Amino acid sequence: MTSKEHNSSSMLAAVSDPDRLLDRLVNLDVANVDRTRQFNGGSTAHTLGENMVYNLGFRNFSEVLRDLEDQSHPMTQGGAHPIVDHPRAFLDPLIHLSEVDKIRIECEDYSGLSKQRRKVFEWLAERPDVVSDLRIGGTDLFGYGPKGTGKTTFQLTWAARTLELNTDAYVWRGSPARSEWLPFRKWATVCLPSRIEHETVLSPPVDHVDPIEVDLEDVVHEVKYYDDPLDLNREILEEGGFYVVYPDPMFRGCTEITREADEIPVLNHTSAWQANQDGLDVDEITPSSMWWFAWAIGKIDQSSPMPVSWGCDEIGNVMPEHASNQYHNLYRRIEAYRNKYVDARRNNFSMYGIGHEGDDLHHLMRKKMRWRVTMNGVDNPTNKAVVGMGEAPMNRQYARHMELGEALMWNKQVFTPFDWADIPARFKVPGQLHIRFPIVEELMSQC
Secondary structure, X not given: OOHHHHHHHHXXXXXXXXXXXXXXXXXXXXXXXXXXXXXXXXXXXXXXXXXXXXXXXXXXXXXXXXXXXOOEOOOOOOOEOHHHHOXXXXXXXXXXXXXXXXXXXXXXXXXXXXXXXXXXXXXXXXOHHHHHHOOEOOOEEEEEOOOOOOHHHHHHHHHHHHHHHOOOXXXXXXXXXXXXXXXXXXXXXXXXXXXXOOEXXXXXXXXXXXXXXOOHHHHOOEEEEEOOHHHHHHHHOOOOOEEEEOOOOOOOOHHHHHHHOOOOOOOOOOOHHHHHHHOOOHHHOOOHXXXXXXXXXXXXXXXXXXXXXXXXXXXXXXXXXXOOOOOOOHHHHHHHHHXXXXXXXXXXXXXXXXXXXXXXXXXXXXXXXXXXXEEOOOOXXXXXXXXXXXXXXXOOXXXXXXXXXXXXXXXXXXXXXXXXXXXXXXXXXXXXXXXEXXXXXXXXXXX
C-alpha cells in the first residue's frame, strides 16, 4: 500500500469513527516543535516558520531560489525564470525588510538572523539592484479564484513561508464557520476574548456522526485570552508566532480605538449584551466580522512597530464590493480602514487577502493593494486597466491554462508564475472545528 493510499484509508476510517477522528485531531506528531525559539525562548534555535517548512516537507526557500537560477522561463522560449530575472515580482510581497535590513545586506552582516533569513539575505546581497527595488515595511497581496483552485492551501503555504523568512507575527482570521487553519494546529496559538465562556466542537463531514466536543487546549499549541485589540497587539502577539484570532463579540475597546485614531470617524459597535439591555432588535447587533476593522486600525495607529501579517481568508465576507452604510455602516468602516491603511507599510503591517473573484474585495481597498494573485483556471487580465493596478502587463492568457497548485503573481509592471505543494494528508482533519460563544446565541435569541 502506498503512503497516499494509506492516508486516504486512514482519513476515510476517521470520518465515520468519532474516536479515530478525535485522535487524528489531537495526536498529531510534529517533530522538534518544542525546540523552536518561539516556544522555548532560545535565540539560537530554529524558528517556528522553519519548523513548519521542515515538517510539511517543503524545501527551504533559499534552496528554491538557487534552483530557480538553473531553470529557464516556463512560459517563453529561453530566458531565465522570472523570479530570478525579475525577483521583485515574487519577493516584494514575501520578504519584509527594514532600513536596518538593507544596511545589513549592503554590509553583509547577518548576525542574529535566523538561518533561512540569513541565507536569503546572502542571495539578495549578490543582487544589489534587486534590494534597491524591494520596499521597506509592510507588504500586501490580493489573491482570487473560484472554489477548488487551492486558495486555502496557497494561503497556508504563504503563512509558512512568511514565518520562515520574516520576523512577523502571523494572524489568521478565525471564524466560527470555518477552520482551514487546522493543518497548522500544533504551531497555533488560538487567541480568544477574555471572560467569555466558549465551546469547541468538531463537526464531521457526514450526517450520521454527531458533533464531537473537544478541549481546545488539547488541539493547539496554546490558548491565550485578550481583553481588547490593543491588549492583543501589545501583550500577546510576538515575533515569529502563528496566531488564530477570534473576534470579541463584546467589541471591548473597539469604539475607543476609532475615537482616538487620527483622520477617521468614530465607528460604533453594538454587542448582543447592549442590544439585550436596550431592547434592540437582533438585526442591530454588529456582526463580529466588523471587529477586524478596529483591530487592524489599532495595530496601524496605536501599537508597537513589531511586524504583523494578517491572513484574511474569504476577504469578501469582511470587505465586500457591495458594502453600504445601510448594513451596520460597513462602507464607512471600509473607508476608515482605507484611510488608515496608507500608514500600514511604515508601521510594518502586511495584509494578505483571498477571495473568489477579482472584484470580491471592495474597490476602496483594491486600489491600495500592490500585488494580485490570479489562481489557476481563471482568466488573468490582458492589456486592460484593473482597479488599483493600472494596465495589466500580460498580453496573453497564462493562469487559465495552469494546473492546481499554480498561480500568477503580478502588478502593473511585472508578473511571474509560481507554484506550491499540497499540505501532507496527515495534517488534515475531516470536518470543521467550530469555536463558539453560547452566551451570544442566548442573548441574540432574547432580542
